[in-house]
Amino acid sequence: MKSKPTLVVFDPKGDTELFKLCMSKLGKNVVSCMSERLPFDQGREAYLTHKTPDENPYGSDDLGCEEWLNGWSHEEEIDSEQAWDWAENRFKS
Structure with missing residues (x-):
């Protein structure tokens, strides 16, 4: 394992x-x-500035990758306006 x-x-x-x-x-x-800034905080900021998960600056083998995605997901989950459209895989206009 x-x-x-x-x-x-x-x-x-x-x-x-x-x-x-x-x-x-x-x-x-x-x-x-x-x-x-921590990768988690960078991910949060990325969501708030409407960057997509594909714009994660960390490679999949980098330790910051998962933390960045966790930050992005955190902001998406608490977004009362639900700006992210999961069906379209993009931010709503």
Whole structure:
């Protein structure tokens, strides 16, 4: 069974030496978000600016891909205006 990726997030004042140590132990299973918005937040913003799920900037093998989609889906689920048309796979005009 394939293990789930590990996501380690450091705040902007985080310890870069600790991050380097984690990278050496976990490799690409570690994502640094030291000065960037989290993929979840980027996905939320993408929905609010009417970007489609196909515009996810993360590749399917990137740890941020699922988090971005989770953020996008979160906003879609709480959207009281239901701007996304699932039948047409696009935002309503």
